[in-house]
Amino acid sequence: MSFLRPHFPGERALITGIAIDATGSGLYVPFSLVFFHHVTGLSLPVIGLVLTITGLIAIGAVPVAGVAVDRFGARRVQLFLYVLRGASFACFPLAAHLPTFAVLALLTAIGTRAFPAVLQARIAELVEGTDRDRMQALQRSLGNAGLGAGTLIASILIAVGGDTGYVIAAFVNAGSFFLAALLALRTPPSPVVSAKARAENPGSYRLVGRDRPFLTLVFANFLVALGYTSLTVLLPIYSTDWLHMPEGLTGTAFLVNTVICATLGVPVGALVRTRFSTRSRAAAGGAAMFVVAFLGQAALGTFRPEHVSLALAGVIACVLVMTAGELVHSPASGALSQAAAPPEMRGRYMAAFQLSWTLAYALTPSLLTSLLTVDGRLPWLLLAAAALLGGVLMMRVERSLPDDVVRYPRPAPSKPVTAA
Incomplete structure (x- = not known):
């Protein structure tokens, strides 16, 4: 392989x-x-x-x-x-x-x-x-x-x-x-x-702050990254308190996500590069899958099936869609940020991009649990709206970034090198 x-x-x-x-x-x-x-x-x-x-x-x-x-x-x-x-x-x-x-x-x-x-x-x-x-x-x-x-x-x-x-x-x-x-x-x-x-080029975060296309990319990734926290922060409480599922079953969704990401990440990444012409469109496609998955959870929370098997099947189905979105969005978004960063300021640019993940994981525990106490569907609707806006911004920023940044390069034939 x-x-x-x-x-x-x-x-x-x-x-x-x-x-x-x-x-x-x-x-x-x-x-x-x-x-x-x-x-x-x-x-x-x-x-x-x-x-x-x-x-x-x-x-x-x-x-x-x-x-x-x-x-x-x-x-x-x-x-x-x-x-x-x-x-x-x-x-x-x-x-x-x-x-x-x-x-x-x-x-x-x-x-x-x-x-x-x-x-x-x-x-x-x-x-x-x-x-x-x-x-x-x-x-x-x-x-x-x-x-x-x-x-x-x-x-x-x-x-x-x-x-x-x-x-x-x-x-x-x-x-x-x-x-x-x-x-x-x-x-x-x-x-x-x-x-x-x-x-000649001392660089500073002020220069990063003036790069509006990159900041748009960071904000779009932040909006989508909010959804990544749902598996560990939101889903366990939602499944037990709102859907009344046994606590022992809530870990099944996390296990499914982990196994699929570990085994299919690279093959799916290769498939994505043949199906999407640009990284930004691939990232937006992953965000769209998040929207579908989160709306599915909200719908499941509306019907609230009485049978545990039906509730578990619905949760797993939504997690599968979200996992697919994760496999499509994450590599495309990460590579897009790397390509958009000037080499002489790559550290500052990657730090700014990483803050989108850090802030998402810092904010969601209190935000999502607070909404959950009001209505179990509200946090999912918020995550769906955030992912939708993030995907739209990913598409819009494509016009502002250089073509060689957003487009997948054609793989050049090369011989494998001996590992150091």
Whole structure:
């Protein structure tokens, strides 16, 4: 299969590091509150408050990471964040006191929030053309597969080791970041930017703020990204409180989404590049599927089937449509942002784009749950309207961006290279 062959030096090291990083994250993400409770011994309310505050503070690290990428190169910043995250998790079992835990939680949150923008800049440094689209799909597939594998490993560790299993998971997660850093060292260095070039084009976020087409792209992605949070934030509560489904069945939808994204991400991404002429149209097509899925959930909430099997079938059907939209939208939108970013300011542009995801995940928990208390259909209607507007903006911004940015490049025939 051609999509498994390396297309650039260091590709295998890069994607293996991404998979290991995701697996390590899967060890604690699904159990974050309980995980830290067992590792540190602090109470759950205290841990929840600390994680919320540090997460909000860490949002400020995203634009700082963008400046660092433009100054030092994405590879150096990537290595720094891997080591920072690894060291933080290695020290968590020592955090028996609140101040120590707060510091470690803040460092971990900074690394977690800033890393996606740095990774996007790193991928853009290494690949061009359709390989960017391919890497976007591959990255998302590996992320879902790694998250699922990490969750399974953590479940086994906890089942076998009890409370000790959480501590082992913390050390294993720390090791995964250090191993990913070693693999990142095997990728080519970032392009060197001379002092003269930096002096001629120092760059600033004011220049990003003046790029209206790119800001439109960021806002459109923010609107669609609100819908990505529905699986973890909205659907579990909606299914149990509004549709009165058993709690044990709510995880089925998340499992379906994870498995499909992990197994079909790359093939669907390749199919999308043959069916859509531009990345913006593909992203808008994915947003349209979101609209259909969310309106379907609202309709299901109107009829509210009495039989659990019918309710579950309706929820799964909507999740399948949303998953298809995710597979179409995410790679196209990510590659579009990479292509639209000037190379000398790629770090700042990727940081600005990443903020659309960060803010969406920060705002939706309180927003969607508040609407749900009024009427179970309201949050789905809001998400559908946001996805519709996001898709329209994706189509409109196509006219303002260069043709080589929005159009899928024709894949040039090339021989596979030996991985570094």
